[in-house]
Amino acid sequence: MASLYLKNLSKTYPGRVTAVRDFSLEIKDQEFLILVGPSGCGKTTVLRMIAGLEEISSGELYIDDRLVNDVAAKDRDIAMVFQNYALYPHLSVYDNMAFGLKLRKIPKAEIRKNVQEAARILALEDLLKRKPKELSGGQRQRVALGRAIVRKPKVFLMDEPLSNLDAQLRAQMRIEIAKLHKNLQTTFVYVTHDQTEAMTMGTRIVVMKDGLIQQIDSPQSIYDHPVNMFVAGFLGSPGMNFLEVLIIEQNGCIFAKLADTLLPVPTAGGQKLKEQGYLDQEVVLGIRAEHLCGSGDFLDRHPECALRGRLEFTELRGAETYHYVRIAGREVVVRVSPELRAETGQEVRVGFNMSKAHFFDQESEVNVSSQWSIRKSEFRSH
């Protein structure tokens, strides 16, 4: 169990390529922190700097108040699960799991006890004599986890450990890892580019882009209050819909003008836009698929919030259906009930739940309507 403090960490590779810039973060003891972002955003570099596999160009890294910038990986008391598992192919499952303990000259009886215990937790007891090549993807994944937990480290680092598994196994392993975190009560730092993993597993998420932190918060808060268009588009499946609108004031009310329709902006949000000087300015309206509706009470109760569009594509996902509708020249995704039948090419009505809408500055892409946009300490815009 340990806390980590990353203070202004930067990583610059030869040739002045900066992978991570001024990364500051405090990871609490027993936290399950997710680093998420697209490929090349620097999340793995941060993890590798914590592991001691990558030299820190500038900044300070503390594990339990101990500065570890120059401490070797083996002396940091961390364990890491790699994307390709990195199971030694010439060693049996038992020897793979016992490898770190043998190097540390732990007594044989204790090694056996620890390995058996880890094998029991991960249901690997019958596989201990097998070589990695004789295991399935999911079993290899569990061995990699087992190799990490036998050492009882202070911090677990995981670098996209589920990316090589099929969808079904991935869903299963997500639950297993979350359970493991609960049982072990240890600090986990988990890197992924999969927003589903990020949303479902972590207690806190760090969204990264181009080596910079975009937002740090709980999964729900990030989903509900993204600080900028990147975060809004990256987290959530499907990503948030974006439409350019003109902010205008009529009869003391603020509206977002989209095509010829005036969508009423709720008072608090409208006031905020007005205060920030966005009247008669174009901004980007962001709204999630579930806050657009294709039928039901909302459309009847709020006909002023409805626009017409052409249904271009229907995506059936079992419990829900997504309609891809072209409105004012832009395609938006609408979550509808699977019972709602509509033909491709048909004209449909789409209702905008404006109380859930976000507004982003066109230039900076920062969320200018959310209360979270003023929490400058929690994010940095690129």
Add this chain to the structure above:
Amino acid sequence: MNRNHRIKNILHITVLLVLAVIFIFPLAVTVTNSFMSEQEIADNYDPVTDKNLSSYNDNTANHFARFQLIPDVVVLKQYYNVLIKKTQFLFMFWNSVLITFPIVIGQTIVATLAAYAFAKLKFRGRNFLFFLYIIVMLMPFQVTLVPNYLMAGQLGLLNSHWSIIFPGIFSTFGVFLLKQYMEQIPDSYIEAARVDGANQLQIFLKIIVPMSRSGIAAMAILVFIDNWNMVEQPLIFLQDAAKQPLSLYLSRIIDGEKGLAFAASTLYMLPVLLNFLYAEKYLLEGIRLSGIKG
């Protein structure tokens, strides 16, 4: 489509069979003829000896050798002559062992360590140093012969096995082959070992060496074959005939001892052949994974 495919297959197999026969034929002749009597060999090959070829214009004479694969009578006299009656063969065989084995062991150790450094460690001048290695490897043997000879002379190693063993141990071929092989090993294995608590030596001995087993075996076999068959180096560095290896033995067999030559050749290629058969799978896998193409 299927018919075309079948015809193509038959053609491929036919061409490969013909090539296989061409390659195997000399080997088969050598092995089978080693079990023939002197008389039988003389009957088969005398028409093409120097003496008979000098009367080539004589149209009545037979000027064709007879490649007979099955001996009329199987005799082991040639082997008796090579192994027991004439002790020179065994002496030279022992010289070959004394030269080849230290080279194979030495080069395996040196090349494995150097290849690991070139493939997985980051240090200043690494690429330039490896470039120099490649340059040396690409140079024909004759180019390095004179400096090697002079250096061996300076070190007082001329006419000793060490004059061949040292250059053999530090040959660049093994480093090149193993570097290619080790580059295929993902860095994450090394990083996992580092996180597990291994130091450089432990990573090398417990991870890299076992994972490079095929490559190391392939290199050892190729180095063995190369050095078992070397001719120029012992010819130049070892003036004392008593120190020369088996590879020079065949050139000393006089024309009248063809049977002896067949038996000696068979025995000569036996270690190489056994070596190959024993480690064929490592050799093929090692060569495949090191990216070396034939």
